[in-house]
Amino acid sequence: MKLTPEIKSYLYKLNKRYYKSLGIKSTVFPTLCFTVTEFNKIEGPELNKFRKIKNQYGLVCFNKKSCTMFLNVRHHKDVAELYSTLIHEMVHLKHPKLPHGKTFNNKINNIIMSDRY
Ligand SMILES: [Zn+2]
Numbered sequence: 267m268k269l270t271p272e273i274k275s276y277l278y279k280l281n282k283r284y285y286k287s288l289g290i291k292s293t294v295f296p297t298l299c300f301t302v303t304e305f306n307k308i309e310g311p312e313l314n315k316f317r318k319i320k321n322q323y324g325l326v327c328f329n330k331k332s333c334t335m336f337l338n339v340r341h342h343k344d345v346a347e348l349y350s351t352l353i354h355e356m357v358h359l360k361h362p363k364l365p366h367g368k369t370f371n372n373k374i375n376n377i378i379m380s381d382r383y
Pocket of ligand 1: 354
């Protein structure tokens with residue numbers, strides 16, 4: 267997808283909404299970035315191990331002082347995919363120690379369902 271101001275503002279809104287509604291307290295409000303170039307300009311030791319990213323959909327890195335959520339807009343084919351990535355990264359934020367798998371996917375599904383019904 268192409269990164270447009272509309273897409274940006276949509277993602278900022280989602281970011282704010284889920285950060286609040288999930289009651290994430292473990293870290294600071296996530297700063298969003300949307301391109302690899304943008305991501306590589308952000309400084310922070312917690313980001314260094316992710317410098318080689320290119321074809322990733324998204325990631326979130328955080329410590330007690332900062333939190334960066336990278337959503338690789340160009341790598342997504344539509345808004346629905348971007349939405350899923352953002353929710354996925356929010357689950358990482360909310361449950362930092364939970365690995366990918368069934369429980370992780372259930373958390374994602376719960377968020378999506380509670381949002382729609
Ligand atoms: Zn993940």
